[in-house]
Amino acid sequence: MTEAKHSISAGSRASNRPAISFEFFPPKTEEMEKSLWDTINRLAPLSPSFVSVTYGAGGSTRERTHSTIARLLGETELLPAAHLTCVGAARGEIDDIVARYHETGVRHIVALRGDPPGGIGTPFSTHPDGYQTSSELVAGIKKRFPDIEVSVSAYPEKHPESPSFDADIDTLKAKVDAGATRAITQVFFDNDLYFRYLDRVRARGIDIPIVPGIMPMHNFKQARNFVTRAGTTVPDWLAEKFDGLDNDAETRKLVAATVAAGQVQKLNKHGVDTFHFYTMNRADLVFAICHLLGIRPTGAQKAA
Numbered sequence: 001m002t003e004a005k006h007s008i009s010a011g012s013r014a015s016n017r018p019a020i021s022f023e024f025f026p027p028k029t030e031e032m033e034k035s036l037w038d039t040i041n042r043l044a045p046l047s048p049s050f051v052s053v054t055y056g057a058g059g060s061t062r063e064r065t066h067s068t069i070a071r072l073l074g075e076t077e078l079l080p081a082a083h084l085t086c087v088g089a090a091r092g093e094i095d096d097i098v099a100r101y102h103e104t105g106v107r108h109i110v111a112l113r114g115d116p117p118g119g120i121g122t123p124f125s126t127h128p129d130g131y132q133t134s135s136e137l138v139a140g141i142k143k144r145f146p147d148i149e150v151s152v153s154a155y156p157e158k159h160p161e162s163p164s165f166d167a168d169i170d171t172l173k174a175k176v177d178a179g180a181t182r183a184i185t186q187v188f189f190d191n192d193l194y195f196r197y198l199d200r201v202r203a204r205g206i207d208i209p210i211v212p213g214i215m216p217m218h219n220f221k222q223a224r225n226f227v228t229r230a231g232t233t234v235p236d237w238l239a240e241k242f243d244g245l246d247n248d249a250e251t252r253k254l255v256a257a258t259v260a261a262g263q264v265q266k267l268n269k270h271g272v273d274t275f276h277f278y279t280m281n282r283a284d285l286v287f288a289i290c291h292l293l294g295i296r297p298t299g300a301q302k303a304a
Contacts, residue, residue, distance in 0.1 A: 017294060024054070081151065213277075
């Protein structure tokens with residue numbers, strides 16, 4: 001691990017408290033809806049910079065994403081960011097979605113190309129009349145609504161479909177040139193991968209924050225299958241920590257919290273002061289990790 005400080009902030013922070021943000025996914029059932037809002041109520045007092053709500057493959061969760069965003073705006077003091085992809089819709093349809101979000105009060109969109117309609121590992125295609133790349137989507141959003149902040153994705157191990165790291169960073173540069181002001185990374189478990197990637201990005205002249213995406217492994221086997229399909233390496237040392245715990249959920253939870261907390265504390269020690277947590281709609285581990293970062297509940301939040 002390099003000992004150099006790698007601050008990813010746009011400027012120096014007023015305090016030593018790291019900035020945090022959370023990702024949620026829209027619920028499919030009433031039970032999942034209750035669980036999500038229990039999670040939101042638990043995490044809201046930690047005062048995240050924003051919370052994002054994902055958008056299913058091919059726009060499959062469009063209405064549920066919108067309703068979750070609308071409820072966040074109407075019933076909490078949180079700042080929501082809506083995920084949006086290029087897949088499965090013409091430009092006009094996507095532009096209408098952005099306009100609807102803007103009218104609702106959304107001023108932050110996470111713009112993504114999106115996974116192939118057939119799932120990760122299948123051939124990718126977009127709507128023939130749609131945005132063909134994430135940089136086109138970013139440009140389309142900024143052209144019509146300059147007041148919307150746009151975040152994009154970044155890949156410390158490169159996107160699995162990119163032919164090379166240089167090509168992958170070219171893609172990130174195109175998104176920045178189109179108006180993106182923040183990149184959030186795909187999950188990674190080796191901090192050296194993140195710092196090497198950050199060095200490559202900075203050498204390319206990209207100076208926006210590159211926020212590390214952190215995912216506590218609530219269910220290791222399930223999470224490993226998911227992240228490896230998206231191109232993330234799961235180190236042997238990490239798999240060994242969960243060995244023999246398939247039927248021991250409580251110990252798995254303790255191990256997962258310990259691993260993720262160690263990762264963010266080491267990143268923080270080396271100058272990283274902003275983190276994005278993939279919560280999987282669960283609050284327990286994320287709340288504990290934030291506590292270990294020195295983050296405490298602040299103020300009274302409106303009940304969601």
